[in-house]
Amino acid sequence: MTDPAAGIVVPQASDQDGAAVQRQAGNGGPAAGRAAAAQAVAATAVEAYPRIVAALIRITGDWTLAEDCTQEALARALARWPVDGVPANPAGWLMAVARNRLLDVLRRASVERRKLRDVAVLALTAATEEPVPDEEVVDDRLRLIFTCCHPALSPQARVALTLRTICAVPTADIARAFLVSESTMTRRLTRAKTRIAEAGIPYRVPRGHALTERLPGVLGVLYLLFTQGYDADGEPAFAEEAIRLARLLVRLMPEQPEATALLALFLLQHSRRAARRDADGDLVPLDRQDRSSWDRAAIAEGVRLIARLPEHGPYAWQARIALCHATAASAEQTDWRRIADCYDHLLLLQPTPVVALNRAVAHGCAYGPEVGLSLLAEARSGGRLDGYPLALAVEADLLERQGDRDRAAVLFRAAADRVPGEAERRALLNRARSG
Amino acid sequence: MSVEPPVLTSQPKGTDVKYMMLVCTDTEPDPEPSNHPDVEVWVAENDAAGRRLQGAQLAPASAATTVRVRNGQLLVSDGPFAEVKEMIVGFDLLECADLDEAIEVARAHPMAWAGRIELRPFAEFEQ
Numbered sequence: 001m002t003d004p005a006a007g008i009v010v011p012q013a014s015d016q017d018g019a020a021v022q023r024q025a026g027n028g029g030p031a032a033g034r035a036a037a038a039q040a041v042a043a044t045a046v047e048a049y050p051r052i053v054a055a056l057i058r059i060t061g062d063w064t065l066a067e068d069c070t071q072e073a074l075a076r077a078l079a080r081w082p083v084d085g086v087p088a089n090p091a092g093w094l095m096a097v098a099r100n101r102l103l104d105v106l107r108r109a110s111v112e113r114r115k116l117r118d119v120a121v122l123a124l125t126a127a128t129e130e131p132v133p134d135e136e137v138v139d140d141r142l143r144l145i146f147t148c149c150h151p152a153l154s155p156q157a158r159v160a161l162t163l164r165t166i167c168a169v170p171t172a173d174i175a176r177a178f179l180v181s182e183s184t185m186t187r188r189l190t191r192a193k194t195r196i197a198e199a200g201i202p203y204r205v206p207r208g209h210a211l212t213e214r215l216p217g218v219l220g221v222l223y224l225l226f227t228q229g230y231d232a233d234g235e236p237a238f239a240e241e242a243i244r245l246a247r248l249l250v251r252l253m254p255e256q257p258e259a260t261a262l263l264a265l266f267l268l269q270h271s272r273r274a275a276r277r278d279a280d281g282d283l284v285p286l287d288r289q290d291r292s293s294w295d296r297a298a299i300a301e302g303v304r305l306i307a308r309l310p311e312h313g314p315y316a317w318q319a320r321i322a323l324c325h326a327t328a329a330s331a332e333q334t335d336w337r338r339i340a341d342c343y344d345h346l347l348l349l350q351p352t353p354v355v356a357l358n359r360a361v362a363h364g365c366a367y368g369p370e371v372g373l374s375l376l377a378e379a380r381s382g383g384r385l386d387g388y389p390l391a392l393a394v395e396a397d398l399l400e401r402q403g404d405r406d407r408a409a410v411l412f413r414a415a416a417d418r419v420p421g422e423a424e425r426r427a428l429l430n431r432a433r434s435g
Numbered sequence: 436m437s438v439e440p441p442v443l444t445s446q447p448k449g450t451d452v453k454y455m456m457l458v459c460t461d462t463e464p465d466p467e468p469s470n471h472p473d474v475e476v477w478v479a480e481n482d483a484a485g486r487r488l489q490g491a492q493l494a495p496a497s498a499a500t501t502v503r504v505r506n507g508q509l510l511v512s513d514g515p516f517a518e519v520k521e522m523i524v525g526f527d528l529l530e531c532a533d534l535d536e537a538i539e540v541a542r543a544h545p546m547a548w549a550g551r552i553e554l555r556p557f558a559e560f561e562q
Contacts, residue, residue, distance in 0.1 A: 152534055200452035200556050202533035210535065 037081035044090040045074055046244075049168045051091070052098045054140035058203060063193040065105060067165065073098035141166075142205050142252045145245070149218040150201045157192040158221045159228070164189055167241045177228055177235045215253075219262050219315065222246055226266050231421065239270055261315035264305035268322035271298035283427040287331035299326045317346040321362075336366035353384040361394055369398040389418035393428055409433075451530045454537045456490075457553040458525035458546045465548040474545050481529070486540055490527030521551065529554075 049070060056066035073094045087093040148161045160178065163169040175185035195201070206214050222242050229239025246263040253259055275289035306323055309316045321342045328334040343359035356379035364372020376395060385391040396411035412432035416425045465471065481487035496515045503510040515522070525546070531537040534554070541552045 150534075152538075198556055198559065199554075200454070200531070200534040200537070202535050204533070204535070206535060210539070 034082040037086060038078060040081060040086045040090060041074055041077045044077075044094060045168065048091040048094050049074075050141050050144060050166045050248075052095050053165060053168075054144040055095070056098060056102055057144065058140055060102065060106065061197070061203070063165065063196065064190070065102065069098045069101040069105065070094075072101050141248065143203050145218060145249065146205050146214065147196065147201060147203050149214075149221040150196075151214070151217050152199055152201055153192055153195065155221075155224065157188065157195075159224050160185065160189055161192050162221055162225065162245070163238070163241065166245065169237070169241065173235065173237075177238065215256060215258065218249070219258060222249070222262060222266075226269075230269060236273070239266070239273075242266060243270060257309050258313045258315045260305050261309055261313055261319045264302040264309070264319040265315055265322050267298045267305070268302040268319065268326045271295040271302070271326055277423075281423070282430070283423045285427065286325060291330070294326065302326065312349075314346060314349045317342045317349070321346075334365070336362060340366040353379055353388070357385060357388075357391055357394060361397075364394075364398050364401070369401040372398045373402075387418075389415040389428075392418070393431075396431070451532055452534070452537070453488075453557040454529045454531060455555045455557070456527040456529050456537070456541060456544075457523050457555060458492075458527065458544070459521045459523050459551050459553065461549075461551040462520050464550060468549070471545045471548040472543055477544050480543075481527075481540060486529055486531055486536075488528040488530055490525065492525040493523065495524075496522050524550070 052070045052073065053066050056069055057063055060066060076097050077090075077094060081087070144166055145162070148165055149158050153161065156178065160174050163174050164171060171185050171189065172182045174189075175182045178185065180188075205211070222245055225245070226239050226242035229236050229242060243263070243266045246259065246266055249256075249259045250263050271294045272286075272289060274295070275291070275293045276284060278284050302319070302323060303326075306316075306319050309319070321339050324335050324339045324342070340359070340362040343355065343362045347355050347359050357376070360372050360375035360379050363375050373395070376391070376398065379385060380391060392411045392415035396408040396415065399411065400408035409432045412428050416428035416432065419425050419428065478487065478490070499513075499515040501512045501514065501516045503512075527544075529537055529540055531540065534556075537554050541547055541554055544552060546552060
């Protein structure tokens with residue numbers, strides 16, 4: 001997604017490699033050259049944007065300035081590359097331009113000596129054209145992720161900041177996903193950045209027990225981001241952003257099995273994206289989806305990732321559940337006993353009402369609706385699922401399989417009245433009718 | 436597969452943040468008092484590390500006096516300015532590298548278990 005007029009580049013979806021684009025730029029006329037250059041900028045920005053922003057934040061500590069300088073470098077590329085051709089090292093070019101821009105701004109603002117000294121060092125590094133050692137840059141991006149996902153920020157601020165700063169998603173798109181105006185989202189992002197500075201939230205990757213404590217929070221932000229994209233009325237692009245971030249995290253922290261499990265979970269769920277809706281845009285339940293349209297490459301990657309996971313970890317169990325669905329040849333051949341077993345493990349690690357509800361579904365499919373209904377009653381004990389419409393839908397489904405279609409239809413309609421999303425509402429009404 | 440922890444760069448020196456650590460009661464304390472850390476150990480460790488600049492336990496809220504001036508007139512009333520279930524019972528003034536260090540200091544205080552702790556940084560003013 002590229003918007004050259006606004007100078008805003010959203011680095012996503014394009015996997016073009018720099019060399020190929022460079023060739024294209026040389027061949028066509030001016031318009032083709034411009035298009036190819038814009039494509040080259042977008043392709044480079046996918047990888048380069050978070051690296052550059054992360055490096056500039058480390059130097060200045062000023063998030064907005066770091067973002068502005070990076071955006072300006074991208075805008076400069078959009079203007080220069082069609083004329084001069086795409087440089088041999090596009091990412092290095094962007095980094096150098098962003099750094100020089102930062103240097104200019106800081107010089108003009110006549111900041112404290114310490115920062116100026118850093119910039120001087122930086123300028124020297126830039127002049128030698130030495131590529132920055134990979135480890136150092138990798139570390140910067142990890143720092144950025146952990147700071148954006150710091151527990152001292154509100155969960156919503158974490159997601160918004162991650163989307164804006166690491167994924168470079170335009171503020172307007174984030175605002176739409178959160179159902180607020182762009183100016184409100186701009187204020188929220190500014191407040192979050194101010195809070196990082198005022199509260200003293202460090203720009204650092206925690207270590208030891210602190211890392212163990214903080215990683216689930218980071219994975220939780222990615223999970224929220226993915227859900228935001230995966231939900232019926234969500235922003236589909238966010239699911240892809242979540243997958244890209246999970247990939248990055250796995251590359252940067254290969255020793256963390258839960259990060260790998262999360263990536264596998266995303267890939268397996270995302271593999272069904274083309275089958276989740278019918279021609280009218282209505283949601284298609286899992287058992288009625290056209291399995292031939294599932295993304296086989298994504299499933300194969302998920303299978304490979306899960307094969308090397310240790311047993312423990314909530315995301316590892318969720319990924320195994322997703323794996324059972326993704327690898328079943330048909331809905332009837334789904335290994336529900338294995339799924340029920342995975343939910344037993346998951347419930348021990350995450351004793352939440354929603355996990356208990358899903359466990360009731362799995363046991364109902366594996367061992368019959370009576371077992372499912374008794375586990376549903378257990379999950380509901382103490383009124384813990386009151387006001388959760390999907391509990392009604394689960395009960396309806398189990399009753400229907402017991403043969404009580406009238407009661408099932410009533411409950412499907414009651415669930416439809418209570419779900420927030422329009423697509424989910426229509427899917428439940430369909431069940432009430434077809435039941 | 437690497438087992439090394441990620442490379443870390445520490446914060447630049449001389450940028451310590453001062454935090455007012457407000458020690459408060461809470462209506463739902465941690466249920467296992469035998470697990471709670473010892474306050475003497477906490478004070479000794481943080482004084483030795485130079486992270487705790489000052490601190491004190493406060494007299495109960497019943498000893499508080501609230502002072503206001505409105506239209507030039509002095510208004511003095513007894514009790515705290517807000518009636519809340521959670522009360523401030525003490526404070527410590529910390530100097531830490533960043534919020535993460537302050538959180539580690541706060542979690543080791545017994546009142547993080549028996550009550551709750553609020554970390555409030557000193558306001559920074561642009562020069």
